[in-house]
Amino acid sequence: MDFFVGHFNYWVIITLMMTGLYVVISTGNLVKKLVGIGLFQTSVFQLYISLSKVRGAQPPILEKLPKYGSAEKTSQTVTELTATIPQVTALDPASVYDPLMGVVYSNPLPHVLILTAIVVGVATLAVGLALVVRIREAYGTIEEDAIDEAEYKIEVNAS
């Protein structure tokens, strides 16, 4: 049962992802295809974000930040940072010095990745829709089979 509760969200997200993928490959309508791509990608975003969630945590916006200038920096330079980071985090999780001061935050890294992915997604969409508009102007249709038919006719006439 615990397993079910802990993995239920993945199954739903996978179902959503596959719904999007199904729309892309099953439909012959170019606009609906792009909607499908959007669904597929948005669901992948959900996969990333749901793996970044930490139970009982709050958003990764630091609550207690030493006032600017008064911070006791553990590292002044990047080279020092190399030396301190593993000590603080990887090697000793229960380190004496906890810079987060006991507050639990969700994992920010997937958020950053998905911000990038969302932007890439809308860029693809814009180019795709621009192409659809031109295809419609050139062929008078945005259905794949009708376009194929038009090209086939030309091919037959040519040969």
Add this chain to the structure above:
Amino acid sequence: MSFEMLLSNAAALVVVVPLLGGAIAMLLGSSRLAWSWSLICALVTFSLALVLLAGVLGGQNISYEMGAWVSPLGILFEIDALNVLLITLVSAMGLLALLYGLPTIDQEVDRHQHAMFFGTFLICVAGLIGVSITGDAFNVFVFLEVSSISTYVLVAMGSKQNRQALTASFNYLILGTIGATFFVIGVGLLYMATGTLNMADISRVLAETGSDRVVRAAFAFIVIGLGLKTAMFPLHTWLPNAYAFSPSMIGVFLASTATKVALYMLIRFLYSVFSAGQSFETAMFDYVLAPMAVTAMIVCSVQASFQSDVRRLLAYSSVAQIGYMLLGLSMGTVAGLAAALIHLFNHALMKGALFMAVGIAGLGLGVVRISEMRGLGKTMPLTAAGLSIAGLSLMGVPLTAGFISKYYLVIAALERGWWWAVVAIVVSSVLAIFYVGRMIEVMYLQEPPKTTDDAAVTVRSPILPLIALYVLVIANVWFFFDPSLPMGLANTAANELIGGGGS
């Protein structure tokens, strides 16, 4: 700015120069100005790539921390024997394609769009170099999309000539995006299993923890995602039309670089991230990748033989040739991988030259179909000669680079005991003789079409495209006599990846 500073930042600048150069190029009003500027940027990029090449040939791999953040916090660029040749290849092809492209673009794209066109082209070059150079799995996705989205746009620019460019671009967009999304799913699963995105770091963690179901699924998704971008056999349907209907300069550039970069990434993931020799990987090589590679080599060669459009013929042949490379890498041996890498390099040289020659013929005589190449040996002797030499290289005739890669591939297959692969290589080569031979026959043995003044006139070709073509044609011969550069790097890379240096 001191010269030394420039050199020590060459790894970053080789991506940044064409990116920023592209942003500037799009603003330059005049077509000639934008072209000259792009050419300068491409030249600088190529020089920077040579700096990196010299560094790696000098025996040291280069890594560059973006923003000076240590890995795995920051994004790391890593240059070694495996990717340095590819970086050089992409930048060189970018330069040659630009050199080649001016007269063809004048004909194929509206003049007021030239500045933006060249800007997009530079961004595409930068994207491909970015994919080749980065050591961060998610950064790969970002630059894969930089290159892909610019490619969709560039392919669509062929629509002034033929409206099919639009549908070709759209299909490419849909399949490319599905591929990219599969890749993102794979990277996400890897991140889920390892907690990191740096590829070397992922490989380190995987070596410690071993693989579980998540890693295996990640493997499958990354292979399919990159397979779509590589045009791996059943996933290649986007490629022929995209190459055939794009502006000819773009066809030249894509045919020689785009799929190669995706293939490189596949090698990087298969051999470096997922350490080779894991049982599921070997099974995948033997039962999925190798059979598909062989099928591609034969089926797509047959398809190429039936094409009447020259560029579609070359595009189908490309899918078959990608089969050769996949066959080499699926052997899982040092010799096989090295052969795949050498063929990757050589195939870029021959296909670049072939697409250029066909483009020049198209410029001079409006050639689209093979039948229209009648008598090209008389009307455009230089172009026809270049096309023939590159064609011979594609067949794998001795005295051309194509022979070298096929030779090593056969040796590697015999060493692995894959006699059926040898048979497939021979069959596919015979088919290549058929479809290349058909072009040569039409060019030299048939009379040119009668012109109005009743004499076969020699058509003058513009000089810049010819120069670009002959650089590649000479390279095709050169790398038969002195294949030490690609071979040395390929062997070093294969040894690093397989001989224990990988993990």
Add this chain to the structure above:
Amino acid sequence: MEMSFPIDIFVIIDLILISMLLVVGIAIVRLNNLFVIVMLYGVYSLLAATWFVSLDAVDVAFTEAAVGAGISTVLMLGAMLLTSRESKPTTPIRRWTSLLIVLVTGIALIYATFDMPAFGDPNSPANSYVGLMYLKATITDISVPNVVTAILASYRGFDTFGEVVVVLTAGLGVMLILGIDSRRSRSGEVENKDAIAKEANTKNKPEKINALNHHIVLQVVAKMLIPIIILYALYVHFHGDYGPGGGFQAGVIFASAIILYSLIFGMDQTRRAIPPKLVQFGSALGVLIYGGTGIITILMGGKFLDYNMLDQNDTIHAQHMGILMIEVGVLVTVASVMLSIYYGFAGRYRQLKDQNW
């Protein structure tokens, strides 16, 4: 459910959102009316954004709402108006092959879930390794409260540079494919006029988009709203260090203010206020600002985008400066590209109307 698992309000919210997402997703599969499909896509994005808030991803939620439910839906609507309103139903063969592919892919993923860490697990590799490092390192290295901004703009600043270039490429794409300047694209080719004219007669004709300049109330309200929207964009931009927001979201909001202006006062007036040339320049300028920041840090002796070089005595100040500079670059490019895309589609619209409808 078992008693050991605490059922708090968030679980219930999550369940409701998830089931709504499923319903919307399946509805999109079944429907053929493109208008409904596009609107449902907007709903789907908005639901996803809501779920992201519940999953602590506030920045992502903000962007998904602005981009997925906002820009994407508007773009799809625009493209739909320019093309067609119905999609043909799928043939059975295609339906079954698609279903097969999807099932195989889905099963591969389901198979993977059996080794996945449980939802919310703080000790999963993803949540305990690099992700946690960023949280801790941000305090000492960069000292901004919003860790997402710190990673986005500094640690993984090069990713974001690539992202801005992707946005520029999309802008270039739309400008090249559709044309940005209607005077130019109007002379351009409409390849198949007959077909369009024929279909236009049989389908419902879209309403004419006129400037709404006879609506005095709208004009006055818009004139009051637009400065506020721009002010809000600036707030979102500069507050990105402290809370959700940043250059990208601000750019989208900024562009939407201009689009509102254009809807009320007409395209011609908008083009006069912000000429296409300027938009084109802005798209490139943002990338140049971003990349230029990197070049400056190289010139100052560091690596690309090594902000610490900007002020070597006080690296935290230097980081803040660097983040500010690149965020301006993001804002400029995103706002300009969103406008250029809008110009591209809106310009097409009038062109079609004049010649074919």
